[in-house]
Amino acid sequence: MAERNGIITGGKLPAWVFVSMPTIFILLVAVYPFLVLVHGNFSLSFFSEITGNSPTAQLVRRGIWNSITQGVLSALASFVVGLPLGIFLGRYEFRLKRALNSLILVPFFLPSLIVVFAVLSGFGNGSAASSILPFSGYLSGGLPGILVVNTFFNAPLVAFFTKTAVERADVSLEEAASTLNSSTFRSFYSLWGRDGIISGLGGAILAFIYSFTGFAAPLIIGGIGSYTLDAWIYFEYRTYNLPAAIFFSITEALILLIPAAIYLLYSSRMVRTTSTGNRERNGTPYRSLFFLAGIAYAILWVATEVYLLSSLIINSLEVRGSSVLGLDNYRYLVSREISSSIGISIQGAVMNTLFYGTVTATMVTAIGIVWVIGKRRLGGGKFLASESFQYVPLVISAVIMGFAILVVFGISAPGNLIWVLIVAAQASVAIPVVLRIIDNGFATIPVSQSEASMILKGIPSLEVELPLAKSAFATSLMFGFAISIGEFSSTNLLASGSFIPLTVMLYSLQGIRLFGPAYAVGTILLIISILAFVIIQKLGERFVAFR
Amino acid sequence: MPFVEISALGKSYPGGFSLRDIDIALERGQILTLMGPSGSGKTSLLRNICGLDTPDSGSIMVGGTDMTHLPVRRRNIGMIFQDLALFPHMTVYDNIAYGLRSMRVPEREARERVRDLSEMLGILDLLNRYPSRISGGQRQRVAVARSVAPSPPLLLLDEPMSSLDSQLRENVRSEIKSFAKKIGLTMIYVTHDRREGFYMGDKAGLMFNGVLSTLRSPEDIFSAPEDEKSARFLGYNVMEDGGERFAFYPTDFEFSDAEPHLEGTVMSSGFEGDIYRMHVSMPDGNSVQLWLPGNRAGSVPGQGSRVSFSITRKERISGFHNSKEY
Numbered sequence: 001m002a003e004r005n006g007i008i009t010g011g012k013l014p015a016w017v018f019v020s021m022p023t024i025f026i027l028l029v030a031v032y033p034f035l036v037l038v039h040g041n042f043s044l045s046f047f048s049e050i051t052g053n054s055p056t057a058q059l060v061r062r063g064i065w066n067s068i069t070q071g072v073l074s075a076l077a078s079f080v081v082g083l084p085l086g087i088f089l090g091r092y093e094f095r096l097k098r099a100l101n102s103l104i105l106v107p108f109f110l111p112s113l114i115v116v117f118a119v120l121s122g123f124g125n126g127s128a129a130s131s132i133l134p135f136s137g138y139l140s141g142g143l144p145g146i147l148v149v150n151t152f153f154n155a156p157l158v159a160f161f162t163k164t165a166v167e168r169a170d171v172s173l174e175e176a177a178s179t180l181n182s183s184t185f186r187s188f189y190s191l192w193g194r195d196g197i198i199s200g201l202g203g204a205i206l207a208f209i210y211s212f213t214g215f216a217a218p219l220i221i222g223g224i225g226s227y228t229l230d231a232w233i234y235f236e237y238r239t240y241n242l243p244a245a246i247f248f249s250i251t252e253a254l255i256l257l258i259p260a261a262i263y264l265l266y267s268s269r270m271v272r273t274t275s276t277g278n279r280e281r282n283g284t285p286y287r288s289l290f291f292l293a294g295i296a297y298a299i300l301w302v303a304t305e306v307y308l309l310s311s312l313i314i315n316s317l318e319v320r321g322s323s324v325l326g327l328d329n330y331r332y333l334v335s336r337e338i339s340s341s342i343g344i345s346i347q348g349a350v351m352n353t354l355f356y357g358t359v360t361a362t363m364v365t366a367i368g369i370v371w372v373i374g375k376r377r378l379g380g381g382k383f384l385a386s387e388s389f390q391y392v393p394l395v396i397s398a399v400i401m402g403f404a405i406l407v408v409f410g411i412s413a414p415g416n417l418i419w420v421l422i423v424a425a426q427a428s429v430a431i432p433v434v435l436r437i438i439d440n441g442f443a444t445i446p447v448s449q450s451e452a453s454m455i456l457k458g459i460p461s462l463e464v465e466l467p468l469a470k471s472a473f474a475t476s477l478m479f480g481f482a483i484s485i486g487e488f489s490s491t492n493l494l495a496s497g498s499f500i501p502l503t504v505m506l507y508s509l510q511g512i513r514l515f516g517p518a519y520a521v522g523t524i525l526l527i528i529s530i531l532a533f534v535i536i537q538k539l540g541e542r543f544v545a546f547r
Numbered sequence: 548m549p550f551v552e553i554s555a556l557g558k559s560y561p562g563g564f565s566l567r568d569i570d571i572a573l574e575r576g577q578i579l580t581l582m583g584p585s586g587s588g589k590t591s592l593l594r595n596i597c598g599l600d601t602p603d604s605g606s607i608m609v610g611g612t613d614m615t616h617l618p619v620r621r622r623n624i625g626m627i628f629q630d631l632a633l634f635p636h637m638t639v640y641d642n643i644a645y646g647l648r649s650m651r652v653p654e655r656e657a658r659e660r661v662r663d664l665s666e667m668l669g670i671l672d673l674l675n676r677y678p679s680r681i682s683g684g685q686r687q688r689v690a691v692a693r694s695v696a697p698s699p700p701l702l703l704l705d706e707p708m709s710s711l712d713s714q715l716r717e718n719v720r721s722e723i724k725s726f727a728k729k730i731g732l733t734m735i736y737v738t739h740d741r742r743e744g745f746y747m748g749d750k751a752g753l754m755f756n757g758v759l760s761t762l763r764s765p766e767d768i769f770s771a772p773e774d775e776k777s778a779r780f781l782g783y784n785v786m787e788d789g790g791e792r793f794a795f796y797p798t799d800f801e802f803s804d805a806e807p808h809l810e811g812t813v814m815s816s817g818f819e820g821d822i823y824r825m826h827v828s829m830p831d832g833n834s835v836q837l838w839l840p841g842n843r844a845g846s847v848p849g850q851g852s853r854v855s856f857s858i859t860r861k862e863r864i865s866g867f868h869n870s871k872e873y
Contacts, residue, residue, distance in 0.1 A: 448632035451599055456646035456697065457620045463645075467636050 018374025021367050022431055023386050029428045030393045033404035038246055046247035060248070062225075063232035068255070069143070070228065071212030074150035079204040082155035085301060086162025087196055088294030090169075092284045101163070102537060103302045106309075108156040109478060110529050111486035111503050112210075112217045114312065115153045117522040119145060119221065121311035128311070145221040150211040152308070155301075158203035164440060165199035166192060198267065205263045206433070209256055209394050215489045216507055229255075230489065234399045237493075249397035256395040264388050309526060316519035329520035338517070342508050344500045346521070353485055353501040353528060356419070360426045361480030361536075367431065368438035368476055373461045376442065376450060390435055393428040401425060402490025410494075418499050425490040430483040434476045441472020478536045485529065502528070548611065550575035550733055551701055556605030558595055566591055566757045569605065573750065576731040578724070579762065580748030582741055584780065588757040589737040590629075593703045596735065597624045610700045625699035627707045631690040633678040639665075639689050640674040646697035664692040667726060684715045691723060695732065702727075704736045708743070720747060741781055745769065753777050775864050784835040785864065792864040797838040798822075799860040808857045811835065813848050823847045827854060 049057050050064070089101050107115060123129050123140035130137040139148045169192035182190075189197070215234065218226040227235075229252050236245035285291055317325040332338065333346040344352075393401065405421050445468045453460035466473060485503065492504050500508075502525045509518040549572035556569040566588050573579050581589050594600040596607060598619030607614045614622050633642050640661055647657040665671040668688040673681050678689065687707060694702055704723075708716045724747055727734055738744045744751055745765040753760045753768065755776050760768075772778035775785050778794035785794050811827035814834065823839040825848065837856065839847060848854050 446630060446632060448628040448630055449634060451619075452626070452628060452632035452693075453634075453645070454599070454619045455597055455622075455624070455626050456693070457623075457649035458645060459649075464634055468634075 015374040015377035018370045019378060019386065021370050021374070022390050022435060025367060026389060026392055026428055026431065029405065029424045030396055030401055033408040034396055034401060036408050037242075037400065037404040038250070041243045041246050042250070043243050043247065046244050049244065049247075050251065060229075060232060063227055063229045064251075064255075066218070066226055067212045067214075067228040067230070067252075070146050070150065070214060070218060070226070071208040073143075073147055074154065074211035075204040075208035077147055077151040078154035078158050078207040079200060081151055081301075082158025082203060083162055083197065083200045084294070084297055085155065085159035086200055087166055087193060088291075088298055089159065090163035090166025090196060091192075092291055092294065094284050094286070094295075100298055100302065102533070103305065104159055104298065105156045106530065106533065107152050107305060108154070108160070109482035109533050110153070111488070111506075111525055112149065112153050112214070113220075113486075113488065113503055113506050114522045114525050114529070115149050115308075116217045116220050117315075117506075117519055118308040118312040119149050119152065121315040121519065122308040123148070129307070140221070142222055143226070146211075146214070146218045146226060149217055149221055150207065150214065152305075154203070154207035154210060157206060158200045161203035162196040162200035166196035168444070169193075169195060202263055202267060205259050206394075208259055212256060213252070213398065213489070215399070216492075220510060230397055230399060233397050234489070237399060237403060245400060245403075249400040252397050253395040260391050260395060261388075264391070312519060312526065313523050316516070316523040318516065318519075320516055329516040332514075332517045333520050333524075341512065341514075342500065342505055343497050344505065346505070346524070348498060349500055349502045349505045349521075350524065350528070352419075352495075352499060353503070353525070356423055356426060356491075356501055357481040357484040357528075357532065359423045360430060360484035361477045363423065364427045364430045364434045364480040365438070365473065365476045367427075368435045369461070369466070369473070371435060372438050372442045373465065375439075376447060376465070387435075391432045394432050398425070398429065398487070398489030399493060401428070402493035405490070406494055418494060418496075422491055422494045422499060422501075423484075425494060426484040426487045427480075429487050429490070430480050433483065434480050437476045437479060438469070438472055441469035441475070445469060474536050474539055477539070478533055481532050481536065482529065485525065548608075549573055550577075550610060551735075552606075552608040553596065554606050554608075556592075556595060556602050556607065558591065558600060558602045558604075560591065564588070564591075564757060566595065566602075569759050571735075571752070571759070571762065573733060573735070575610075575733055576728075577749045578727060578734045578736060578747055580736045580738060580744035580751045580765070581754055581759070582738055582744040582751060582780070583754035584739060587754040589739075589754050590705050591757070592754070592759070593626065593705050593735065593737060596701075597626045597703055598622045623697060623699050625694035625697070625702040627690045627694050627702070627704045629706045629709055631686055631707065633686060633689060633693070635678055637677075638674065639670065639676055639678065639681065642678065642689055643674075643692045643696050645693060650697055660696055661692070664696055667729070668692050668722070683711050684719055687711065687719050688722070691726065695730070700733065702732055702734045704734060706738055708738075716743070723747075753780060755780075771862060772864075778862070778864060782836075783862070786829075786833070786835065793861045794864055795858045795861050797824075797836040798840065800837055800856045800858050802854060803857045804855045805857065808855045810853065810855050813850055813852045813854060815850055816847055818842075818844075818847075825854075 048054075049060050051057065085104055089097065089104070120140055121127060123136045123145075125137060125140075127136075127140075130140075138144055174187050174192050212228065213230045214228050215230045218228055219231060229248060233245045233248050233252070236242075236248065314325070316329055317327065319326040319328045339345045342349075402425055405425055409421055409424075410418070442465060445465055449464050449468070450460035453464045458464070485501070488503050488507065491501060492507065495501060495504050502521055506518050506521040506525065509515075509521060551571060551573035553569055553571040557565065557567055559565040564586075569592060571579065581592065583589050591600065595602050596614075598614070598617060598621075602615060605615070609622075609624065614624070634645065637645065643661045643664065644657045647660060648654075652660070661674070662671065665674060668691060670685055670688045670692065673685055673689070678686055681689070690707065708719055711719060720743055726732075734747075736744070736747045738747070745768075748765050750762045751765045751768050752762045753773075753776075760773055760777060768777075769781055772781050772783060772794060775792060775794070778785055783794035783796055785792060787793075809829065811829045811834075814826045814828050816823060816825040821840065823843060825837045825839070826834055827837055828834050837854075
């Protein structure tokens with residue numbers, strides 16, 4: 001079969017199936033259940049609950065305002081903090097760069113609840129920071145606290161996106177500009193930093209979406225008055241007002257679609273300055289002001305990170321009513337008491353967390369690889385419509401998505417298969433990010449290398465593309481794992497009893513004011529996240545080829 | 548029956564470009580060079596032959612087997628890409644052995660084959676290195692060895708030397724030709740460099756806008772261009788005289804005032820080692836190139852000089868062979 005005038009007939013059918021995999025998955029897991037829920041439950045009458053003067057309307061508007069404020073300010077702060085980190089890491093080569101890069105990225109790989117507890121430990125009452133710098137207590141509550149949490153969580157994402165783009169900037173373009181008397185700043189914003197800034201903006205859009213839809217984090221650190229629209233949707237759902245929950249989730253999706261659509265449209269039209277050659281930049285100017293400022297800034301970031309995370313660990317070791325450190329909180333976690341109050345043992349929650357993370361990361365990475373290979377076989381062009389569709393799970397309220405999955409599939413699924421629904425929900429949230437990472441990783445592999453492998457009767461995907469994109473492969477596994485263990489809203493809704501993972505256990509413990517054990521669970525989650533991060537990075541390094 | 552026989556091959560691509568009525572007949576061990584400007588369809592034709600693209604019409608027979616609809620993996624046609632496409636994560640040895648391993652050739656046999664080829668191509672001491680650690684010419688030889696290792700009946704080369712400097716290019720093309728002749732390899736060699744194309748080919752063809760001219764010997768093609776596009780590509784000047792289009796090669800002239808003669812103004816001139824090249828602006832607004840062989844320091848008309856010359860050998864443009872419409 002053949003390709004005629006751009007119309008693909010049978011010969012490329014498998015590639016089209018591959019390309020459609022994420023769309024099919026999202027349709028099945030996110031869109032179809034959502035539409036089923038909307039059908040019969042949607043009513044425009046709730047519009048008055050946004051525009052009216054009733055007390056409920058005022059509460060709804062406050063939720064929307066909180067979401068917008070937290071989203072916009074967090075995105076701005078994440079961009080401002082993360083961009084310099086990304087530029088520094090992308091621009092310079094130096095010893096220990098990989099280690100520094102990994103350390104900077106760590107917060108994004110942590111569940112947001114850990115970040116909340118780390119900030120509470122690091123800046124809250126009685127913390128080392130508050131005794132030295134009294135104003136730092138201001139950062140552990142209210143809107144500032146929410147911004148610190150969201151920025152600490154999302155700035156690494158902005159840095160990661162920026163760094164990847166800056167690394168790929170074409171050295172020869174910069175050299176050409178310097179021969180045309182371009183200033184350092186002009187070369188930066190018009191050439192080598194341009195793609196980094198735009199990619200960083202992509203990270204900021206994600207920061208906006210994650211912060212806008214924040215649920216547990218703003219409530220814990222900001223107090224009850226900081227509830228977001230997502231929290232309000234959860235409230236409506238818990239009070240059995242499903243039509244209202246659905247109406248507000250559609251409202252949320254519409255608000256989130258605006259920045260997502262603007263960014264997608266803009267980035268799809270952007271002409272990149274990506275390098276096509278293999279020229280390397282001249283040696284790093286270790287004594288330049290920019291380099292020294294960059295390294296100082298990066299060290300400040302890592303120092304803050306280490307301080308906050310170690311505060312969490314120390315808090316988990318604090319014995320209530322005593323100044324000595326001990327393992328009381330951990331002893332409580334392994335006691336029988338925990339099972340009766342939360343519904344699962346700590347060992348069970350750890351196993352669940354590892355299981356969901358591993359299955360989700362593997363599944364999403366596999367979908368991403370199948371998709372990108374199909375895309376390459378079809379000529380590697382832009383599939384804007386289907387690629388835009390991959391962002392749908394980001395704009396559907398996770399609370400509603402979890403509930404929709406439960407309603408549509410949960411009724412027919414046997415009780416012991418609830419884990420399938422949890423993994424499906426987590427995977428659909430991970431797809432937008434993981435697929436972008438895989439796409440970027442594969443974009444640097446010349447198509448001719450895959451074709452050469454085909455001509456030589458090899459298996460290009462396994463022998464050429466995956467080994468060459470090993471770093472993207474490992475990174476996508478990391479992101480998949482991180483998003484799985486960090487996803488809270490739909491997991492909280494779906495998981496109960498023996499299916500509860502650590503994040504839900506952590507939220508439940510703080511809900512019943514058992515803060516010490518909650519810090520201990522946070523520490524266990526922290527250790528799991530960092531171990532997974534290190535193991536997957538090592539896996540990526542060793543990955544050579546399947547044959 | 549020819550060893551390679553491509554008949555009436557056609558293929559349409561999105562955007563309007565198409566390959567039309569391509570006919571190729573090639574005997575075993577022959578080298579065919581396809582020449583033409585960028586975008587003329589040379590690479591597309593190779594992609595159809597090796598199976599990366601599938602033709603809409605026509606047939607491809609190699610060694611008596613109909614390959615037209617065989618998938619790329621079952622054709623066993625070798626191809627060297629413009630960027631060589633060496634696998635950067637594999638050593639030179641692994642690159643060369645890649646195709647053999649794909650064919651499940653026992654490792655001992657594969658090792659012998661790799662060693663034999665490497666020895667013939669002078670890259671035996673590079674087997675443990677990675678492609679990024681060897682020179683451009685060495686990479687070229689590795690690409691040849693990798694493509695030839697599975698013993699393809701036909702090897703396609705898509706401008707493989709475009710990234711090499713001229714000196715190295717001459718050496719490598721000589722090595723490839725000598726190697727191909729030594730092992731009796733049938734090749735289709737694509738280039739936009741006519742000198743390289745003539746040197747490499749037993750037969751040659753010119754491509755313009757997806758159409759391939761009649762295949763002839765390089766000497767025939769050069770001495771009697773089929774049409775104006777071919778003539779211009781081959782370096783001829785094309786002019787009109789008394790309603791008749793004709794071509795003349797830049798060396799086929801002499802300075803002369805005797806009638807009939809042509810006059811023009813030298814726009815630029817320079818020494819290129821074996822010739823002086825002059826660009827002469829003619830009264831009708833066109834320009835022609837004139838080449839003076841040898842070293843004539845001081846005696847070549849400089850910029851702005853008026854020159855009179857007569858053409859010593861003309862080729863009529865229309866009516867040659869069976870010209871096609873490009």
